[in-house]
Amino acid sequence: MEEQxxxxxAAKRIEHIEDVLSSxxxxxxEVRVESxxxxxxxxxxxxxxxxxxxxxxxxxxxxxxxxxxxxxxxKIQEQQKTILQQQEDLLELSSPVTKVWDNILxxxxxxxxxxxxxxxxMENLLQKIVETGCTNAILDITGVPTxxxxxxxxxxxxxxAARLLGADCIISGISPAIAQTIVHLGIxxxxxxxxxTLQDAMLFAMKKNNQLVNGKIQVNKIEPEETxx
Amino acid sequence: xxxxxxxxxxxxxxxxxxxxxxxxVDMHDKMAVQLQSQILHEIERxxxxxxxxxxxxxxxxxxxxxxxxxxxxxxxxIMDAAVVIVGMQPAVAITLVELGLEMxxxxxxxxxxxxxxxxxxxxxxxx
Numbered sequence: 001m002e003e004q005x006x007x008x009x010a011a012k013r014i015e016h017i018e019d020v021l022s023s024x025x026x027x028x029x030e031v032r033v034e035s036x037x038x039x040x041x042x043x044x045x046x047x048x049x050x051x052x053x054x055x056x057x058x059x060x061x062x063x064x065x066x067x068x069x070x071x072x073x074x075k076i077q078e079q080q081k082t083i084l085q086q087q088e089d090l091l092e093l094s095s096p097v098t099k100v101w102d103n104i105l106x107x108x109x110x111x112x113x114x115x116x117x118x119x120x121x122m123e124n125l126l127q128k129i130v131e132t133g134c135t136n137a138i139l140d141i142t143g144v145p146t147x148x149x150x151x152x153x154x155x156x157x158x159x160x161a162a163r164l165l166g167a168d169c170i171i172s173g174i175s176p177a178i179a180q181t182i183v184h185l186g187i188x189x190x191x192x193x194x195x196x197t198l199q200d201a202m203l204f205a206m207k208k209n210n211q212l213v214n215g216k217i218q219v220n221k222i223e224p225e226e227t228x229x
Numbered sequence: 230x231x232x233x234x235x236x237x238x239x240x241x242x243x244x245x246x247x248x249x250x251x252x253x254v255d256m257h258d259k260m261a262v263q264l265q266s267q268i269l270h271e272i273e274r275x276x277x278x279x280x281x282x283x284x285x286x287x288x289x290x291x292x293x294x295x296x297x298x299x300x301x302x303x304x305x306x307i308m309d310a311a312v313v314i315v316g317m318q319p320a321v322a323i324t325l326v327e328l329g330l331e332m333x334x335x336x337x338x339x340x341x342x343x344x345x346x347x348x349x350x351x352x353x354x355x356x
Contacts, residue, residue, distance in 0.1 A: 122323060123319065123323065126319030126322055126323065127319050129319075129339070130318070130319060130339070133339055133340065133343075135339060135343065157326045157327070160326050160331045161319070161322040161323055161325075161326045162322075163337065164317050164321075164322040164325060164326070164331075164332065164335075164337055165317050165319065165322050165337060165339060166315065166317070166337040166338035166339040166340075166343065166344070167339065
């Protein structure tokens with residue numbers, strides 16, 4: 001049995017509803033519309049209460065989800081960091097330039113080459129040439145399975161850049177597969193000195209430095225190549 | 230400012246049969262052109278057999294300077310003087326190669342000492 005709405009009460013109750021709504025809007029989700037009288041307004045009051053309940057629930061849910069997502073994001077960021085760090089380490093590790101003999105540098109390349117790696121390789125090699133003052137560098141690509149146009153181009157660039165610094169670059173260990181690819185791709189490597197094995201390249205460089213006379217190693221004797229033959 | 234640039238010339242030193250040019254400041258285009266003619270005139274005046282250009286302090290070489298250097302080498306070789314460029318920095322070499330300026334026919338050396346040896350050898354060969 002519903003009572004008729006009494007006007008003097010109604011104004012008060014609407015005011016109460018307004019109060020509750022404004023405090024909910026301000027973030028206080030604990031308040032509810034309270035009423036002792038049952039009439040036409042009760043339905044509205046109850047509906048408002050249900051809405052507030054729903055809102056509370058949804059807010060809690062979204063807060064939870066947000067926290068979970070944040071945690072996941074943090075984890076992913078950490079993993080990303082590790083991956084980047086490892087990539088950097090790998091790049092550092094993958095292009096060691098060492099001095100093997102007086103005036104001879106060696107750069108063994110193992111694994112697949114990409115542009116970023118060849119770039120770092122080139123920088124390392126040039127830096128080392130300047131640091132050590134070596135004028136012969138051997139680029140050994142025995143451990144490289146395949147070569148594409150871009151990589152061959154990078155190798156050419158490396159050799160040219162070394163020449164601009166005043167150092168000679170020899171490429172050794174070109175496998176049959178790579179030789180085939182290079183010729184099929186139509187890349188001209190004739191401007192570059194190539195040797196079959198690292199040993200051949202070493203011998204060539206040492207002969208050029210006059211470190212090898214009649215097959216014997218001459219220690220502490222580095223002179224530029226003699227030309228008056 | 231302009232007058233200042235024009236007045237600041239790069240010194241060219243003659244030792245025995247060689248000219249030594251040490252570029253100590255960052256070059257701008259005008260200065261490069263001026264240096265080119267300056268060196269060629271100096272070759273004519275002194276009858277030098279070789280030119281050593283030290284670019285070890287040049288941090289940046291653009292395509293213009295690169296072309297100027299390789300042009301100078303061919304001009305000097307017509308005038309019977311060998312040109313050796315020494316002390317190029319790795320970054321500069323990479324830039325030049327990336328620009329496609331591979332400077333064929335230019336002789337390079339790691340430092341002044343090796344450049345001198347190379348120059349002496351080249352002069353001896355050409356006699």
